[in-house]
Amino acid sequence: MFDRPEGGESAVLVSLDFGEADYAESLEELRQLALTAGLDVRATVEGKRPKPDATYFVGSGKAEEVAAALQATESRVVVFNHDLTPSQQRNLERKLESRVVDRTGLILDIFAQRAQSFEGKLQVELAQLEHLSTRLVRGWTHLERQKGGIGMRGGPGETQIELDRRMIRERVKSLKERLAKLKRQRGIQRRARRRSNVMSVSLVGYTNAGKSTLFNRLTQSGVYAADQLFATLDTTSRKVFIPDGGPVVLSDTVGFIKHLPHALVDAFGATLEEAVQADLLLHVIDVSSTSRDAQIEQVDRVLAEIGADEVPQLLVLNKIDLAGMEPGLERDEYGRIRKVWVSAHSGAGMELVRQALAERQRGLMDAIQQVNAVA
Template identity: 50%
Template structure:
């Protein structure tokens, strides 16, 4: 009997069998979302509640019900009105709910009061996202970033919301000075741990910088996938790279960034990067904690904004992603590196797909999206050609003639340039057509002063 009880407790702790109720309190009039990222109130309440349920399911909660609430005013004490709190409390009691997830950002006081009223644990949207990230982090870097964000969240909660924080410590050794309150001790310990993690992440940042420097020495452009969570980035990544990255129909299936090398249609190699998905009201502390990872996005040569066109709220999702990219400095001129990819066209009916194709053709040049299905592969060849065309903009073509015995020279060109074509001349010499970024042009011409610039047309002139 005791063993059974213990096993049940372990299962509940893991979250696998925890009975949960999802509550979506959404304002009836338009106002900015709590985090300032995107316009949360402009989103469809039904789609928002479905997303909230998806978040809860991402940590294997047993969802026993979902309740949408039309919110006229936020109550300082309980967020919800008194009548709605009592109604939800009855549902919690009847269904023996252990956890209530509130799809909003609660103050510590609101969280405490709701827990008292419901007689169950209450977690808000930020806490739920942090819990998901904590479970999904697989690398040391990812775990550090999640812990940093979680500590920042905990620190914001230390406002005497719990009675154990109101007692005083006596000041025994390193546990605290004379008369230091428990809340002060907790805050100090959290700040010390955060400082240690930030030092570790600084080291991660320096290591990433070294890796990027090495990559710059080899002419492999970086193409980064970004988009709303569950937009199909990992499925697209797997289709293009033949990798085995986790790709499931769940929110935040990917957390740790992944890099793979692929070849474009004309043989040029690129590094494709899969990154964590974005979401509306993404906690600010998560954006800050993952800044080292997101630098891979900000420094990418091309950014593919993957959008799920089958989702009813896909326009609002795009606005949320664009808002976060703006926070990362990817707006204005930097935003010209972004190509839109309209994914999941396989999930559309014929009329909807035809309408989207017309809408896509109505956009000009670089603003025109690529319509693809990462699941079936439709449209991916055209997408790769667009990536190749975009990367070629501003790059310089050179023609180099080498002695066929100069194996080292030919290998150097393959390692440091994009070799587009190779021909053997009548006298046995090798003629290579290569493409280089402007910043590598001088290095190539110093090594091969005989190199000639090759224009897109047939005319050529000697490089100077």
């Protein structure tokens, strides 16, 4: 989506406060998303409104302020901290004579940059096409000219916009069929793991909570990890032996975020299915973040949306080195470890994670043996 000359393409951020309690955190998150996308943020335009303006979302006066910021900073892109309707995006692009990207579009661009696996790229393309299909309302003249007749694409009188929509529908159908096939293949692999009594564990958590760093610590692998949003998109699975426990399959999944676009939740359903089908979720939490409670709530909300809210969780409170805390654990009323305090970066407290995994695995194996004995 973005051209990226050296230093990143220049951009102006726009964010309105509608009275949300987490407004400041949301704006900071937008800045991090823009940087992750490779943009050079040169200005931020803020404002307060009781509700969005139907035409420009920000109102005509604030739109003029955005135009002035674009000119003053010589920026080429406007990024909104909100989702825009297709007509609002079209009106803004006409008025500002610049590209306008909403929050969903920005996240989709980051996902397109980061997806590495074949399945991940298919999922990103599906999400992009489903988002684009609602935006084919541009005022460009080529979308209004009719196509048709002998030797022309499309049927008689079919407009370019209708042709575009039909092509998108056909591609979306093809992508969904290919993803469904990959889902069936994963199901076969999952059943094979169940037959071999191998516990399946998925790492979930807010983006940049340290999931990939923890995954690397536990598996001694080299999954890409960085202090940025959405450093990891593709699900990576590794088999690891836990002392006093046994073999465990660990899966590192995509990080969650506030207002995660529903198109992404749907498109990444196959990837997130690893969390749905897991025997245990390691919910990784950045204990040093001032927004950790809101982040925990957001992760739990998305887990409920995908049907993974019934999967047992082990809370891993990570980054204790940044919070000035010591390693530790907390047990629930049944005596099981439910929380551990660790630093995946330094390795402090990692033995507690392994201890908790070993306990959960022994409990799972005991349950399986009981079921087999009854059968």
